[in-house]
Amino acid sequence: MTPFKSLFSYAVRIHLRKNACLYNHKLIRPSSSANPSIIQSVDNGSAVNIQPDEISHIPVMLNEVMTYLDPQPGHVLIDMTCGGGGHTRKILETVPNVKIYGLDRDPVAYERGVRLQFEYPDRFFPILGRFSELPRLVKAQQIPNVDGVLFDLGCSSMQFEDPRRGFGLSRDGPLDMRMDGDRFPDQPTAADVIEHIDEEHLVKILKCYGEEKRAKKVARAIVEARYMFKRLKTTNELASLIDSVLDSETRLDKLTRPTHVATKTFQAIRIFVNNEMNELNRGIEVAHDILKQDGKLVVITFHSLEDRIVKRHLIGIDMDEPVSRTISQKYRNAASWHNPLDIDSIFDRKWNNLTKHVVAPSFNDMQINPRCRSAKLRCATKNNVQVVKNKI
Template identity: 35%
Template structure:
């Protein structure tokens, strides 16, 4: 399950699974991936498994499908393993970061796949446990780790980064126009006492932002919390590696679907897909050489949005943006795996 609310967190869409949760834009995801999976023994990789809502629906819709699910969070792996128990013989679930996609596929014996799904951002396993500190709506330790075995936490970022580095994180990952002001106030406050809770950080951010600005646009801490979460978990760098790797792994006719929930994710997905769907040869050539022809085509026109019914049912789904592409040519001189 993925969704985005004012905390930069994910919402859910219209299909109730065995666990009672429903994934974002499920029907559209199934429709877009179906042409790639209507072949003998297809393979799909779900690069952000979460609670396994999309995975469950895909396995149910395609009886010969093999699914490889990736998630860095052991809680997500545990819960999705339970959810997907009826399909255990066809589902391989791996605790890993999505940037490790290529090695996960190789170890699973499936270096090539027929479809790939990216459902980005924070998932229910993180949101269900308030003590993990992803939200500003309740008081909790300032953690924000998707993988709780990793050393970097939001508390460490807030209390040890220089004001300049903090401002960079807030500006680049939160698109926060008051990044420098917030960073300066954080530095002042932590000099008195370390900042260890979500409530204290949210209060500091609120104080740093001008009163007139605080009156609109939702909770003033939302961009700061998004930025810290992305920094702690290396989310954009993981996507920068994982999405090209998934495209490289796709078979002819294979498809990828990306669900993004904020502009940074969507912009990166758009750039990666656009680069793969363009000719790469010199301009003005009457007929592009084979090695310069695009290997992919876009399946969606721009970013698709959830329909009004879904948004009405779940307003947090409004931030979802979906893009899809299909492999139309193999790389020149590549031996098929």
């Protein structure tokens, strides 16, 4: 084993241990490990080597976002996933005197945000960074407490349709999948992961992050491919390999259209490469800190893993709980003694849900933009409470 493989295998194991979703469904609250000098160089334009393309972007559930976020003149908002800027542009066009800070970890999206800032110089402010970097960025930008926060999770159309990024199946490109681009040169790409990760951990990634039922079979094929012909370097090579392994299966999406059998595998590897679940968990925590009392949180998720994290935060279920239990299930044992602080925390929730159930896109939206077929929207307002955890 080469020194690189040995070090990379060790790094993957450490990453898996930190991503406790793979073991006991806990979410670690990661501290920012970003190098400020790297981010500063990106902000100055010296570290960005990805040129933004004019790829069409259709914002998901635009009418629903406008209804639940309800931006008003004078409001200050943060779009945590600015991306193509569809939601942000709509708010800027329809609501006067509103200020929006557009955060995104993708340098391509940041470049789009810079161009949008020229159109709205005193109302829109692009920020480059991850959710976990936002506390530092808020201090640096001197951002006040805001009236609303918007999350539009998942990959954007410009990421899927750019073959150089390696996110999509429809166009051949390098197996990259890093949302941060080249901001962090030491971050492994998808090709690095599938070349060096061991089979056991790959199975866990595919099961937990992709909910792939044939995870063992797919992982075995990927590992055996290393020794049979060559390294998997492109999206077509990986998709073709998985297709050859699961060629007898037919999978359909929510519109009953045929979907590629490698879709869940691509999703799982992308989530692992970008540490998306832990970033989302940290992002919801930061959103609560920067919102004003009664400020609104609107979150659009695209698969059950994201929605589960958001639901736990909004309902008040701690991330250390093994499963999502209702209050009656948690406290039904009359023989157990419960600390008064635990009982008080039931009534002192951080969030007040405005939607009893998730809001799904309309049929017309799915016809116009099929990629929104799995979208789910949740909305809540911030409660001004201090939840004290029992440390006994």
